[in-house]
Amino acid sequence: MNKRLLCAVLLCLPVFTTNAETKVFEHTLANGLKILVKEDHRSPVAVSQVWYKVGSSYEPGGITGISHMLEHMMFKGTDKHPMGEFSRIIAENGGDENAFTGQDYTAYFQTMEASRLAVSFELEADRMRNLHLLPEELKKELQVVTEERRMRTDDNPQAKMQEHFMAMAYSNSPYKHPVIGWPADIANYTVEDLQAWYQRWYAPNNATLVVVGDVQPKAVFELAEKYFGELKPSDIKPLKPQTEIEQLGVRKMTVKVPAKLPSILMGYKVPVLKTAENEWEAYALEVLAGVLDGGSSARLSSDLVRGKQIAVSAGAGYGLTSRMSGLFELEATPAEGKTVSELETALKDEIKKLQENLISNEELQRIKAQVLASDIYQKDSGFYQAMQLGTLETVGLGWQKADEYVAKINQVTAEQVHDVARKYLIEDHLSIAYLDPQAINTTAEKKGAK
Amino acid sequence: MRIYLLGFILLAFSQFSSAAAKIEHWQTPQGSRVYFVRTEGLPMVDIQVVFDAGSSSDGQQFGLAALTADMLDTGAGTWNADEIAQRFESVGALFSVSSSIDMATVSLRTLTDKPLFDKALETMQVILTKPTFNEADFQREKNRTLAALKQQEESPAELASIDFYHALYGNHPYAHPESCVIKTVAALKSADLRHFYQKFYVAANAIVVIVGDLSKQQAEQTAEKLVAGLPVGKKPEGLPDVAMPLKSTQQHIEFPSSQTHVLVGLPGTYRKDPDYFNLYVGNHILGGSGLVSKLFNEVREKRGLAYSASSAFIPMLKPGPFIVSLQTRNDQTAQALQVLNQTLADFIAKGPTEAELIAAKKNITGGFAMRFDTNKKLANYVAMIGFYDMPLDYLDTFQQKVEQVTVTSITDAFKRRVNPQLLQTITVGKSTEKSAK
Numbered sequence: 001m002n003k004r005l006l007c008a009v010l011l012c013l014p015v016f017t018t019n020a021e022t023k024v025f026e027h028t029l030a031n032g033l034k035i036l037v038k039e040d041h042r043s044p045v046a047v048s049q050v051w052y053k054v055g056s057s058y059e060p061g062g063i064t065g066i067s068h069m070l071e072h073m074m075f076k077g078t079d080k081h082p083m084g085e086f087s088r089i090i091a092e093n094g095g096d097e098n099a100f101t102g103q104d105y106t107a108y109f110q111t112m113e114a115s116r117l118a119v120s121f122e123l124e125a126d127r128m129r130n131l132h133l134l135p136e137e138l139k140k141e142l143q144v145v146t147e148e149r150r151m152r153t154d155d156n157p158q159a160k161m162q163e164h165f166m167a168m169a170y171s172n173s174p175y176k177h178p179v180i181g182w183p184a185d186i187a188n189y190t191v192e193d194l195q196a197w198y199q200r201w202y203a204p205n206n207a208t209l210v211v212v213g214d215v216q217p218k219a220v221f222e223l224a225e226k227y228f229g230e231l232k233p234s235d236i237k238p239l240k241p242q243t244e245i246e247q248l249g250v251r252k253m254t255v256k257v258p259a260k261l262p263s264i265l266m267g268y269k270v271p272v273l274k275t276a277e278n279e280w281e282a283y284a285l286e287v288l289a290g291v292l293d294g295g296s297s298a299r300l301s302s303d304l305v306r307g308k309q310i311a312v313s314a315g316a317g318y319g320l321t322s323r324m325s326g327l328f329e330l331e332a333t334p335a336e337g338k339t340v341s342e343l344e345t346a347l348k349d350e351i352k353k354l355q356e357n358l359i360s361n362e363e364l365q366r367i368k369a370q371v372l373a374s375d376i377y378q379k380d381s382g383f384y385q386a387m388q389l390g391t392l393e394t395v396g397l398g399w400q401k402a403d404e405y406v407a408k409i410n411q412v413t414a415e416q417v418h419d420v421a422r423k424y425l426i427e428d429h430l431s432i433a434y435l436d437p438q439a440i441n442t443t444a445e446k447k448g449a450k
Numbered sequence: 451m452r453i454y455l456l457g458f459i460l461l462a463f464s465q466f467s468s469a470a471a472k473i474e475h476w477q478t479p480q481g482s483r484v485y486f487v488r489t490e491g492l493p494m495v496d497i498q499v500v501f502d503a504g505s506s507s508d509g510q511q512f513g514l515a516a517l518t519a520d521m522l523d524t525g526a527g528t529w530n531a532d533e534i535a536q537r538f539e540s541v542g543a544l545f546s547v548s549s550s551i552d553m554a555t556v557s558l559r560t561l562t563d564k565p566l567f568d569k570a571l572e573t574m575q576v577i578l579t580k581p582t583f584n585e586a587d588f589q590r591e592k593n594r595t596l597a598a599l600k601q602q603e604e605s606p607a608e609l610a611s612i613d614f615y616h617a618l619y620g621n622h623p624y625a626h627p628e629s630c631v632i633k634t635v636a637a638l639k640s641a642d643l644r645h646f647y648q649k650f651y652v653a654a655n656a657i658v659v660i661v662g663d664l665s666k667q668q669a670e671q672t673a674e675k676l677v678a679g680l681p682v683g684k685k686p687e688g689l690p691d692v693a694m695p696l697k698s699t700q701q702h703i704e705f706p707s708s709q710t711h712v713l714v715g716l717p718g719t720y721r722k723d724p725d726y727f728n729l730y731v732g733n734h735i736l737g738g739s740g741l742v743s744k745l746f747n748e749v750r751e752k753r754g755l756a757y758s759a760s761s762a763f764i765p766m767l768k769p770g771p772f773i774v775s776l777q778t779r780n781d782q783t784a785q786a787l788q789v790l791n792q793t794l795a796d797f798i799a800k801g802p803t804e805a806e807l808i809a810a811k812k813n814i815t816g817g818f819a820m821r822f823d824t825n826k827k828l829a830n831y832v833a834m835i836g837f838y839d840m841p842l843d844y845l846d847t848f849q850q851k852v853e854q855v856t857v858t859s860i861t862d863a864f865k866r867r868v869n870p871q872l873l874q875t876i877t878v879g880k881s882t883e884k885s886a887k
Contacts, residue, residue, distance in 0.1 A: 298539075
């Protein structure tokens with residue numbers, strides 16, 4: 001049921017790994033490029049990712065989404081490798097490649113047979129400094145990004161609600177802007193805008209190279225020196241803080257879109273690892289998310305979907321590794337005959353229980369067992385491990401946080417969960433969006449033989 | 451692990467001579483086929499029990515297979531849904547049941563540490579052999595399914611897909627979506643599910659897949675324990691053959707979206723198809739290779755008409771669909787569809803160039819190891835091999851079969867198998883000209 005919601009929840013599950021035996025090797029080139037290497041010799045494959053410290057939260061008004069637009073343009077060629085060559089060469093080497101942009105990062109990756117790592121390094125080093133940004137290519141790619149926006153957001157009721165919700169929940173934090181950008185901004189990017197963005201952020205001293213796989217750290221460092229070593233660093237100007245102002249009362253909105261089911265989305269302003277007064281608060285919020293939505297035995301499934309049968313689906317999400325403070329989100333779809341307002345009351349009752357009573361020892365033990373197990377399961381995927389290291393490094397937490405995760409979760413007590421529930425999950429810092437479905441009239445028409 | 455790893459290393463040097471993954475195969479006394487690959491390095495195991503019990507076994511009760519699968523972990527033995535979830539989650543195990551058109555799959559990922567493993571395995575065994583199909587749970591899960599079906603109708607992509615299968619398969623059991631339709635689900639009774647379970651969840655109709663850090667002996671005990679409580683039963687009768695549509699049709703569903711979703715295709719290939727590798731490699735060039743395919747190049751790179759444009763053969767027990775798809779701004783639909791059809795027609799008429807074929811082979815064989823570089827991917831391959839009764843050396847001979855494909859064999863196969871006169875076209879979106887800019 002409701003796959004979109006499930007995905008949202010899964011994304012918020014722990015994004016860490018710890019195990020003293022699986023060491024990360026770190027090295028920084030003279031030009032500032034940081035390299036992280038983790039060995040995994042289970043198969044003859046390596047993933048290589050280049051992470052840039054730039055994403056939608058770096059963008060000023062008027063050019064929102066430009067980090068994502070630039071990500072698309074990064075496949076458009078250089079002097080050495082004209083348009084199309086990059087992807088052709090990776091493909092011919094059996095590689096998988098793509099890129100992704102988030103609020104706090106832009107990253108590019110190739111997965112290949114490990115002996116071909118040089119192929120990926122050569123191409124990534126080249127486009128880090130020598131990208132062609134041509135007006136006719138931008139014109140076409142603008143259309144592509146607009147289509148992407150239509151598909152991901154405009155024609156998707158839940159995504160649309162999420163976008164409007166973020167714009168309301170944040171007052172001045174750049175997290176209020178969608179990663180893909182507002183339509184009017186997308187329509188008006190110029191080559192100069194992109195050129196300036198590229199010049200400003202794409203430099204070895206603003207990037208992290210992460211390699212996980214069947215490799216030797218020393219050889220990777222040498223290879224990186226060979227291909228990236230000559231690149232000139234830039235003068236990277238620090239970002240303005242844009243710290244979110246304090247919210248002074250609950251915010252509510254209705255989003256009317258063509259849809260079939262109503263739903264509710266709630267978010268409390270909460271700190272993350274980087275911004276918490278005490279670091280344990282972020283870990284306690286993580287455990288709290290697990291109490292509500294760490295599987296089918298967690299409270300939202302057990303109490304709201306099965307017990308009261310007030311929701312057909314319900315989820316909670318919290319990510320503790322963002323660059324700036326974020327939201328603790330709750331999302332639910334009412335069961336037939338129930339309303340979003342009944343669901344709001346039920347969700348608030350769940351929060352109230354957390355503020356009034358300590359969570360049980362079984363719940364705490366269950367979450368700790370899950371964290372321990374998922375720490376091992378995550379090692380099945382080199383790509384995932386590289387993602388963790390890249391994220392932590394890029395938001396400024398440092399990859400070492402990955403090694404601390406299990407221990408820090410293990411230290412969380414029921415009292416601490418109680419404390420963060422009382423301190424942060426408060427009505428004045430709450431935003432709520434209700435999806436109000438509007439009728440969809442569909443008609444089918446058969447045209448017969450072409 | 452050492453031996454397994456060695457296999458990989460050899461592979462890099464002598465391409466066709468060594469085992470990609472050593473699949474051990476045997477039958478339990480009840481007749482369930484077992485497929486086991488030992489992987490070391492991580493103290494975990496993935497287990498799947500797969501039944502020939504997907505939506506193609508629904509009969510006229512569309513949704514029966516999916517709802518039966520959904521219900522399995524809502525009550526079993528003396529445990530209710532909460533107790534079952536607690537048993538798995540207290541040991542960090544991940545359990546799920548899913549169903550597709552051909553099959554129903556019960557999956558467990560757990561640590562191999564004995565007390566944790568034993569508790570997870572026992573829970574899975576009880577779910578497989580003693581589900582209760584309690585009436586209250588049934589009503590709740592049915593209502594959740596009905597809500598999910600309703601929600602499908604807000605997605606132009608889902609509506610297009612439902613219509614597409616119907617256009618391709620007419621009255622064949624592949625015609626209705628695996629998630630079913632509201633009318634037939636609303637009419638289901640819990641007794642229907644119990645009957646379905648009794649008929650299809652039997653040892654003769656089960657395969658067991660185990661990939662992870664267990665010894666052969668542990669794997670034997672595990673498989674035996676899982677299915678010993680199932681009656682032997684028998685395999686279901688085979689599906690009817692798929693008839694090709696008689697003529698090309700085009701259908702449009704009017705929908706208030708900013709994009710129109712376009713699907714074009716016909717019944718394509720099946721797992722044991724002698725043409726499979728010709729169609730697979732050919733499609734890789736046409737629209738199956740992501741950022742470098744012909745379709746991607748024509749639709750997106752040259753014209754900026756869509757974010758995604760791709761094609762795929764979905765091989766199943768019987769010919770699964772060949773699907774060409776894109777999404778584009780409503781007022782560009784005719785142009786995008788024209789580019790799609792032209793690209794497809796050109797490929798059927800002329801086939802790939804020699805250079806395109808060489809590049810595709812390099813991509814497929816060069817990336818071969820990445821097809822099963824995690825336990826999860828490997829387990830899915832082994833389940834496919836087991837369920838469709840493919841040769842155990844399927845992965846070992848995979849690259850060789852790819853290398854044997856030629857420009858002529860691809861062109862010939864596409865001419866025979868993708869007849870442009872029989873293509874079914876579905877569009878879902880707003881047809882008004884100049885809409886939704």
